[in-house]
Amino acid sequence: MSVETGTDPTTDPATDSTEVDDETATAASAQGDTATGTARAPEAGPAASSVTMTKALNQALRDSLADDDTVLVFGEDVGRLGGVFRVTEGLRAEFGSNRVWDSPLAESGIIGTAIGMAMNGMRPVVEMQFDAYAYPAFEQIVSHAAKLRNRTKGRVSLPITIRIPYAGDIGGVEHHSDSSEAYWTSTPGLTVVTPSNPADAYSLLRESIAADDPVVFMEPKSRYWMKETLSLPVTTAPMNRAQVIREGTDVTLLAYGPTVQTALETAEAGAEHGLSIEVIDLRTLSPFDDETVSESVRKTSRAAIIHEAAQFGGYGAEVAARLTERNFTYLSAPILRVAGFDVPYPSPKLEEFYLPTVERVLDALESWDWEL
């Protein structure tokens, strides 16, 4: 079954239709492909074609459903419609409504029933339609999904994948652009994964579904239509590992999901000013890959982390703290956070002023005393 990727990317009436940004997508692909030896750069085989992140995610779900009868896909509008972002397009027709179906509209119900199914040997993959719409499920995720293995001394596993489209830059009306990662990363028992490109989207989703613990799989909405030339299936670096996707010697820029593109563009702009920036795509937020990141930070002696979520108490605070604890004597400057402002996510006409931009990252880097 072929998947139409050129259709309207979202039918959510609350969300502006976003055009595929071919220029940016191509740029991102080029950045990835031209990065040096340590880059992910998946091999494009003979059957390689242009693949969007939604298509890669869709294929990962299809292949998981085909490989394992216990994999189930359900959630709001994931069946007939194929999801508001078309990530589950065609799966109900292919696998039937006993494997892929539309649930009632209730997020706690979706996660709570997924927990029961997982206790009974299933491997549910559920969708929270938008970041902020996962909040009604907070108790089920935090008090049950995250803890059941521990409560039962490992006797009960919950192999659940919770897909959450997240972050902004899509012109969404309120409650459609939250970056909720810190809620999940501060919860022991959860693994939190976020791809930034189609190849990782495929490989990391396959690995998340195969994992025996609950995984919060955060899909950056603004990257859904990013294209990459590759052939599926593809296996990229393992989950739980960060990756250096551009080498540099002066600064380490840490990014994940939607801000990886910002980091790559910053590195390009920095190069024009003689600044050699190394870019790391974290890929998995919990656990944090201390080894890869510390190695880079010790080499460059300066680091900044970019995220869309508000700065205070955000994921960047943890990263800055643990990198400082582990690498203090190697550092020439304080680790910076370039994040969203500490305000509620703004309305579409104002989000360009909220989101961390290349200019804001470069300004932050300039704020360091470079003589040290």
Place this chain on the structure above:
Amino acid sequence: MTIDVPTTGRSLPQLQPISFIGADGRLTDTPTEGLRIPSDATLTGLYRQMVLVRRFEAQVTHLTRQGRLATYPSAAGQEAAEVGATTALAPNDWLFPTYRDSAALLTRGVPVAEILAAFRGDWHCGFDPHEYHASPAATPLATQTLHATGFAMAAKLKGEDAATLTFLGDGASSEGDTHEAFNFASVWQTPTVFVLQNNQYAISTPLREQTNATMLADRAAGYGMPGLRVDGNDVAAVFAAVSAALERGRNGDGPTLIECLTYRMESHTNSDDPTKYRDAEEVEHWKQFDPIDRLEKYLRQSGALDDAKVAEVAEAAETLAASVRDAMNQEAEVDPRELFAHVYATPRTALAEQQQVLEAELAAAGHA
């Protein structure tokens, strides 16, 4: 012109609670919605288990007052609902209890020390859910109703001959998860039985401040599932209603809501003072509806029970109480290192680093 909508298929529970054996120990003339009274042999078994459970609750409450357990929510007074519903389960069925359902776990065969591990503070769940087909007791209200629904959905998808039973209370009926579970279960037609123990109080809040509904069982109609209200202190009615509902579920006919009218004779836990929110007269009033007294009267009249049998059951209850004391008087071994053992399927490096911190502390403190 009228809008085309279904106009049949909705039914409300009868107003009078289903009851076989009245508070006086005699058969009632209440309509029973086609249910039949269990045999004397079954009722004798239920009598025995209720006596055991009551002694268990009294013993554990006593040990908690002595400080042997951190806290304990007793189901004293609710023995008929706990025992009647749980006994109706087949071995393949699964139980999804709350913190007040230790009696149900005991009835399910979970060893005393494993039930009480949570309340003694040893570990959150002391038993293997897969061994007893019982989920860990849920403390966050109503959350387990969704787990029971999901588990039953998986059973249905796999074609298993199994149903799930979950307990919830009148307080939990106000939670959003209860609504979601009723709805999901009915939309998906899962083999799930919701046993709502309406014991009149959510800690201190009385039913009349919890709901303005005539009865909680009426809610079932709003979800398109059958609802029944039973005298929750008549174990015959509870057992018959739950057995039929489980059978209904296993036959592919979906979920059932059963409201059991009962009364929490003890405080919420040992740590609250019930005199602040209810009168002694009210507690006294409910004693006349005691589930064990009425069944004993009934079974003595039918000849299934006599003094010797009653004495034998009482002795078994004392043996159980002694085993509870023995179990709780032994100090459970807890290993601080186990803090790190069951958080993830695959060990994490950062967690191993934190474990080393604890190991060093333990070594410094001379901890073996």
